[in-house]
Amino acid sequence: MMALSLLILGLSRLELDLIYSLLYILILPGFATALLITLFIIWFERKAAARVQMRYGPLWVSRRTGGIIQLLADGIRFSFQEFILPAGADALPFVFLPGLLLSFSLMPVVFTPVAPAYAILFPAGYTLILAAAFTMIIPVLLVVLGWAADNKFSFLGSLREAYLLISYEVPFLISVASMFLVYRTLDLSFAVLEQRSLPGLLANPLAAIVFLLVVIRSTGRVPYDIVEADSELVFGPYTEYSSLMFGLVMGVPYMELYGYSLFFSVLFLAGWLPISGTGWLMGFMVPAVVTVLKALIVMCFLVFLRSVYPRFKLNRAMEVGWGWVMYLALAGLLLSVIEVAIGW
Amino acid sequence: MTYEALSQVSQEEGLIELQVGPAHAGSGHMRILVWVEGDTVVKVDPDVGFVHRGVEKLSEGRLYVKAVPMVERPSLVDTVNANLAYVEAVEALAGIKPPPRASYVRVITAEISRIISHLYGIAIFGIFLGTSTVFMWALADREPFIDLLEEMTGARITYSHIIPGGVRWELPADFGDRIETALRYLENRFNEYEKLWVKNPVVVARTQGVGRLSREDAIRLGVVGPNLRASGVKRDIRKDRPYEVYDQLDFDVPVRHEGDCYARLLIRIDEMRESMKIIRQAMKQIPDGKIVYDDYYNKMSPLFKKIYDEGRVKITQSLTSLAPPPGEAVSLVEGGRGEMFYYLVSDGTRFPYRFRSVTPSYRNLPFFTHVMPGQKLADVPAIYGSIDYFPPEADR
Numbered sequence: 001m002m003a004l005s006l007l008i009l010g011l012s013r014l015e016l017d018l019i020y021s022l023l024y025i026l027i028l029p030g031f032a033t034a035l036l037i038t039l040f041i042i043w044f045e046r047k048a049a050a051r052v053q054m055r056y057g058p059l060w061v062s063r064r065t066g067g068i069i070q071l072l073a074d075g076i077r078f079s080f081q082e083f084i085l086p087a088g089a090d091a092l093p094f095v096f097l098p099g100l101l102l103s104f105s106l107m108p109v110v111f112t113p114v115a116p117a118y119a120i121l122f123p124a125g126y127t128l129i130l131a132a133a134f135t136m137i138i139p140v141l142l143v144v145l146g147w148a149a150d151n152k153f154s155f156l157g158s159l160r161e162a163y164l165l166i167s168y169e170v171p172f173l174i175s176v177a178s179m180f181l182v183y184r185t186l187d188l189s190f191a192v193l194e195q196r197s198l199p200g201l202l203a204n205p206l207a208a209i210v211f212l213l214v215v216i217r218s219t220g221r222v223p224y225d226i227v228e229a230d231s232e233l234v235f236g237p238y239t240e241y242s243s244l245m246f247g248l249v250m251g252v253p254y255m256e257l258y259g260y261s262l263f264f265s266v267l268f269l270a271g272w273l274p275i276s277g278t279g280w281l282m283g284f285m286v287p288a289v290v291t292v293l294k295a296l297i298v299m300c301f302l303v304f305l306r307s308v309y310p311r312f313k314l315n316r317a318m319e320v321g322w323g324w325v326m327y328l329a330l331a332g333l334l335l336s337v338i339e340v341a342i343g344w
Numbered sequence: 345m346t347y348e349a350l351s352q353v354s355q356e357e358g359l360i361e362l363q364v365g366p367a368h369a370g371s372g373h374m375r376i377l378v379w380v381e382g383d384t385v386v387k388v389d390p391d392v393g394f395v396h397r398g399v400e401k402l403s404e405g406r407l408y409v410k411a412v413p414m415v416e417r418p419s420l421v422d423t424v425n426a427n428l429a430y431v432e433a434v435e436a437l438a439g440i441k442p443p444p445r446a447s448y449v450r451v452i453t454a455e456i457s458r459i460i461s462h463l464y465g466i467a468i469f470g471i472f473l474g475t476s477t478v479f480m481w482a483l484a485d486r487e488p489f490i491d492l493l494e495e496m497t498g499a500r501i502t503y504s505h506i507i508p509g510g511v512r513w514e515l516p517a518d519f520g521d522r523i524e525t526a527l528r529y530l531e532n533r534f535n536e537y538e539k540l541w542v543k544n545p546v547v548v549a550r551t552q553g554v555g556r557l558s559r560e561d562a563i564r565l566g567v568v569g570p571n572l573r574a575s576g577v578k579r580d581i582r583k584d585r586p587y588e589v590y591d592q593l594d595f596d597v598p599v600r601h602e603g604d605c606y607a608r609l610l611i612r613i614d615e616m617r618e619s620m621k622i623i624r625q626a627m628k629q630i631p632d633g634k635i636v637y638d639d640y641y642n643k644m645s646p647l648f649k650k651i652y653d654e655g656r657v658k659i660t661q662s663l664t665s666l667a668p669p670p671g672e673a674v675s676l677v678e679g680g681r682g683e684m685f686y687y688l689v690s691d692g693t694r695f696p697y698r699f700r701s702v703t704p705s706y707r708n709l710p711f712f713t714h715v716m717p718g719q720k721l722a723d724v725p726a727i728y729g730s731i732d733y734f735p736p737e738a739d740r
Contacts, residue, residue, distance in 0.1 A: 053480035152362055156380075156721070222474065223546050231370035231472045231725040309546050311474030313722040314383055316549055 020284070021121050028288050029114045029262060034106055037296060038254040043068045045303040052307040078247035086240050088150035097145040098241070098248040104141060105252050107134035108259035112188060112266050115287040116276055119189040127188040131263050132176045138256055139165040139218065142227070146237035157236025160314055161227045164217060167321030171329035172214040175207040178329075178336035179267055192271035200268040203339065206332030208268045212302070213325055215264065217317075219257040221302050223309035226317055257299055265294035359386055362721075366394050370472060370725040373735040376712065383720050390712040396739040403699040408434050409663040411696070413504045415686075419703060419737040420501060421464040424450075424457035425679035427506045429701075432587060432675035433688040434508045437668035440637055446510040447588040448630040452523075453505060454588075454677075455619040455626070456493060459530070460486045461680025462570075462612040462619075465732035469609060470541065472729030473550055478541045485533050488526035492519070507663060510636030514655030520627050527620045534613065542609065551605035555715050555727035558603060565710035569682020571731050574611045575603035581678035592629065595622050605730035612732070667694045681705055681732050705738035 024030060043058060047066065050057025058067030085091060111131040113119065124130065139161055146158020182203050183191040191200075201208045217224040228236040235241075238249040265271060271294075272287030312320075359379040365371025375391040399418055403411040415430040416423035428450055435442065442450070463482045470478030490500050496513050497503040505512055516522075541547060557567065562575035572579055580597040582590040598614035600607040634641055640662045641652070648658045668690040675686045682704025689698035711731045716724055 049476065053477050054484055055480060152360055156360070156362075225474065226722075229474065229722065231474060232722055234369060307477050308540065309475060309544065310470070310550060311722075312546060313550055313720060315720055 049307045079244045081243035083243040090148040093148035101252045105255040112262045114291040115284045117284040128186045149240040153233045153239045167318045168217045174329040175210040178207045178333040181336035195270035199270040210329045215260040219253045222306040223312045261295035261298040269294045388716040395736045399740045422461035422680040424453045429677035429684040429686045431506045433686045436673035440509045445633040446635045458680045469729035472725035512657045554605045556604045568707045574607040576601040608730040703737045705734045
């Protein structure tokens with residue numbers, strides 16, 4: 001296939017790799033897929049909650065498809081609304097941070113191999129560290145955003161974010177580190193190959209639980225929607241946003257969720273396995289779809305929690321974060337050490 | 345203290361002042377000024393009056409019977425009890441006594457109203473704690489009862505069903521079977537509430553030990569209704585000063601001693617179960633007879649008597665020309681949120697000289713000023729939701 005395209009288009013190997021890289025970033029699993037997934041997951045969240053709550057959920061925008069393009073309609077509505085810049089706001093960060101947040105929330109996707117072809121396209125040996133690092137930038141930006149809005153609710157929201165960030169990122173790193181111990185590689189592509197016999201979820205379930213908890217926390221899913229807490233803080237750090245900016249900041253947690261879930265499916269759910277192969281179709285497209293589907297299942301589970309739980313309290317969440325989430329993470333680390341010691 | 349003076353205080357003490365409301369997801373039709381130090385609430389000032397409509401003064405310019413639709417407007421989810429409290433006062437003034445069947449119909453609708461009110465309270469509590477599921481469930485589970493009353497009275501919420509000397513509608517023929525179906529439905533739903541909401545670990549963590557009001561403080565601050573009973577005080581107007589036919593019915597007054605948000609949630613569910621018991625008993629014991637007092641019926645025109653046989657009571661001159669002798673009267677009714685105190689003064693004309701209502705929500709205001717300080721910011725909506733505070737009822 002590759003040789004054929006080389007022949008027909010007269011492209012050099014390097015140029016073809018470039019096209020694949022762009023495809024990776026823009027189409028699958030990058031930007032276009034992320035948008036589609038966001039569209040789907042918000043629809044799913046609302047539809048699932050509606051089913052539990054004896055309602056219909058989104059319905060009237062394209063009734064035949066069950067209202068799946070409701071989010072597009074909302075987006076169009078947002079884009080026609082007036083953008084309000086609060087008088088006291090720090091204009092530069094206030095205006096630019098939502099876009100920055102969106103791009104940073106997609107950064108982990110770049111460092112998450114979803115197909116065997118990734119190792120050829122982006123020969124980076126430290127994807128585990130990079131993916132973990134880029135997931136952790138967003139909370140910092142959120143703190144800046146809350147401060148820039150010059151609103152007490154935004155400020156309190158970003159303070160909460162800062163507190164929770166510290167309480168939950170440490171267990172997160174420990175959980176990632178324990179997986180590193182199991183796979184003994186910092187390259188996620190190799191980490192996937194290591195899971196041929198046993199997926200990471202079974203190899204170290206404790207680390208997986210901690211990872212999922214931190215994903216719920218970081219992306220503000222219920223019961224950890226403490227930062228946005230509408231009955232206390234209106235909309236947390238995003239309180240002052242209006243129009244298209246509001247649409248952007250609404251989408252950020254879902255993009256973030258997508259990045260985390262891809263990371264999770266590669267680290268714990270054996271990524272594209274059991275599919276593997278070479279070439280355009282079996283080496284890239286099919287494995288990528290498999291990985292994204294695994295991530296989608298994780299996302300569906302996480303957004304469903306909205307129908308079940310109320311919101312945690314800040315001090316309680318921090319107690320839990322430094323308490324048994326931490327113990328769980330350390331137990332996961334111990335488990336990994338034991339597994340390595342007995343040479344499993 | 346005026347608002348300006350309070351702002352001054354906050355600047356001096358270096359606290360963050362939050363204006364929760366009047367346009368805030370967690371405030372309702374009121375403004376709550378909250379001063380926080382870090383995440384801890386230092387001081388709370390509930391700013392009421394945003395939905396004051398002057399019901400008391402407006403009633404003074406109206407015929408006694410014309411005030412009925414108005415007095416029930418403030419407590420919009422507990423209209424029957426508000427209506428009943430007003431009519432009790434008018435009847436005490438005018439010396440009218442409703443026939444027993446009318447009293448039973450009143451008790452049945454009042455207890456249905458209590459169930460509706462408690463479900464609404466639980467729904468609001470749910471959304472304040474951040475779960476939309478219980479909000480939707482509890483609001484939707486009011487429907488069987490609202491439908492029943494709608495079929496009977498023609499209105500979904502404001503029934504204006506009780507008039508001095510009787511009630512305006514006879515119970516529909518199959519009311520007994522249908523109310524039984526509705527009660528069974530709600531009983532089954534309680535099991536699901538229990539699983540998803542009452543025993544949910546996050547709910548327990550959010551509410552247990554939060555917003556605790558001791559027995560002594562509850563008595564001292566004059567808190568009423570389920571909130572008082574959740575603090576361990578066994579006071580219920582239906583038992584202590586029985587009105588209508590409550591003394592002929594067998595029911596318990598649930599009491600809890602913890603005095604926290606969780607106890608206030610549980611006591612509402614217990615009270616709904618007691619209300620079910622009352623409705624079932626009343627449906628069994630309800631005697632045959634008229635639903636308005638004899639004199640009223642006798643003075644009806646033949647046409648109105650024909651309409652009465654269909655189960656509807658027309659408003660006649662007996663009511664529009666009702667002019668109680670000079671004097672004053674007081675009525676106490678146990679509404680869904682607590683005791684409703686209504687006071688009427690008559691000067692012998694067809695209009696009340698003075699009308700005064702003290703509603704339970706207003707008497708539960710001390711929760712804001714005395715219970716919220718010292719709690720976390722996230723507990724403000726939790727306590728607000730747990731006391732079932734309804735701003736229009738407080739503002740009247």
